Amino acid sequence: MRVFITGGSGWIGSAVVPELISAGHEVVGLARSERSAAALREAGAEAVAGDIDSLDVLRENAAASDAVIHLAFKHDFDNFAAAGTTERAAMETFIDALDGSGKPLLFASGVALLAPGRVATENDASPFSGPTAPRGGVEPLALGSAERGIKPIALRFSPTVHGDGDHGFTAVLVDIARRTGVAGYTGDGSSRWPAVHRSDAARLVALALANPDAASVVHAVGEEGIPAREMAEAIGRGAGVPVAAIDAADVESHFGWIGAFFGLDIPASSALTRARLGWEPTGPTLLEDLAAGHYFERAAA
Ligand SMILES: NC(=O)c1ccc[n+]([C@@H]2O[C@H](COP(=O)([O-])OP(=O)(O)OC[C@H]3O[C@@H](n4cnc5c(N)ncnc54)[C@H](OP(=O)(O)O)[C@@H]3O)[C@@H](O)[C@H]2O)c1
Structure with missing residues (x-):
């Protein structure tokens, strides 16, 4: 598969790219700087220049690929609203580009705040909906794209994806x-x-891509x-x-x-994710x- 990834130079993405390459995929990564492009190339991916706001670049590369993995995010906690606006526009662009294609659209999300005070499961819906919600409310937007012939998969990461680095x-x-x-x-x-340990999270992303009909919400939760x-x-x-x-x-x-x-x-639990994908954290x-x-x-x- 030709896979277009955003955030492939980041903490999680730089562990995902080698997983994809060792699974035999051709990986094309968005790079906003020469440094990030070099990191992607070194990992064996192709780099395309662009920012997450470069919607034409996102559209063109999503349409030219067999799957999209969207991990880039502006981690500017002083301007979280703007990060959400960007996230919403990027997701709308991916959905339009993949409309009716049957292609997988994997995207970063989180397990936090799904059900505070009790153990959240994959069946809990995100409370963040609408353009002004945190992260642009993209999880329900993207999951709704199943009605448009897309295979969305929410990658709900634990609040700490830990490891050396x-x-x-x-x-x-x-x-x-x-x-x-x-x-x-x-x-x-x-x-x-x-x-969750970073290595387990990265392995889960590759597994979810390989089994797009198995789960539309996965919990990257080791503990x-x-x-x-x-x-x-x-x-x-x-x-x-x-x-x-x-x-x-x-x-x-x-x-x-x-x-x-x-x-x-x-x-949060990952019992359903483990059962559906055969994922077992080992890190x-x-x-x-x-x-x-x-x-x-x-x-x-
Ligand atoms: N790490 C966690 O514990 C955790 C937990 C829950 C959810 N998540 C989510 O999982 C995703 C990946 O997280 P991470 O920890 O890997 O984040 P990270 O290490 O901060 O990496 C962010 C990635 O996004 C790219 N990026 C940021 N701003 C960009 C822009 N304006 N244009 C293009 N690319 C841009 C970065 O590119 P550069 O390499 O060029 O900077 C980098 O590749 C994010 O959506 C994050 O919110 C992470």
């Missing part, structure tokens, strides 16, 4: 602990986050829920700082924007990854 939420929490001298948690520390207190303890050990509950009034000043998110109890757990040391070597550099 991670610069996502776990790395942010490590940086906060080092900077403040305290590995904090909120409330009684019982709120849970699901997690259902790790209590915040256990994450804080592992971070405290690695960073060599004390662990403490942060008073509700100080959560924002201690953690910044990630504080409210860290306190969410958002466990290190989040606490094993934190114990391995790489999060702290990098933060110390």
Whole structure:
């Protein structure tokens, strides 16, 4: 298959591209810089120049490919609304380009906030709908494209896709602990986050592409829920700082924007994904990854 991927130079995408190539696919990746183009070429993919706002480039390459994997996202948390507008326009472009083609359209989504306080499953619908919703409300939009002869697949990643080189939420929490001298948690520390190792997430993306009729929503969840207190303890050990509950009034000043998110109890299951795709995570757990040391070597550099 010729596969067009956006975000193929990113944390998850750079693990997905080798999976696709070893499965025998021809991979074409969107690259917004020469650095990203070089990384794609080095991985064995072809690079096409363009930004995620270059809708003509998206349209042309989606139409010329057998499948699309859309992972690019503007991670500008200070301007999340604009990122959502971009995401919506990109998704509308992909849907128009693939209309009636029967081709798979895989796209990044998340398991967070599907059903706070209980274990979310693949059957829970995204609460984010409409153009002004977070991430442009693209999950329901894209899943609705099945009615237009497209095979949409929501790749719902855990809030932490961890591993050596991670610069996502776990790395942010490590940086906060080092900077403040305290590995904090909120409330009684019982709120849970699901997690997945990057290698398992990448393997799942390739499996979902290979079996587009098996599941339209997949949960990249290796661990259902790790209590915040256990994450804080592992971070405290690695960073060599004390662990403490942060008073509700100080959560924002201690953690910044990630504080409210860290306190969410958002466990998620991947039982249906495992059954439908035969996916079995094998990578290190989040606490094993934190114990391995790489999060702290990098933060110390
Ligand atoms: N990592 C997680 O824990 C996690 C959890 C839940 C959901 N997700 C979602 O999964 C997807 C992949 O995440 P990630 O962790 O791999 O993100 P990442 O490491 O930040 O990579 C983002 C990718 O998007 C590309 N990109 C960003 N802005 C772009 C633009 N304006 N034009 C073209 N390309 C652009 C980047 O290109 P450059 O390489 O050129 O910068 C990079 O390839 C995202 O949609 C993310 O929100 C991730």
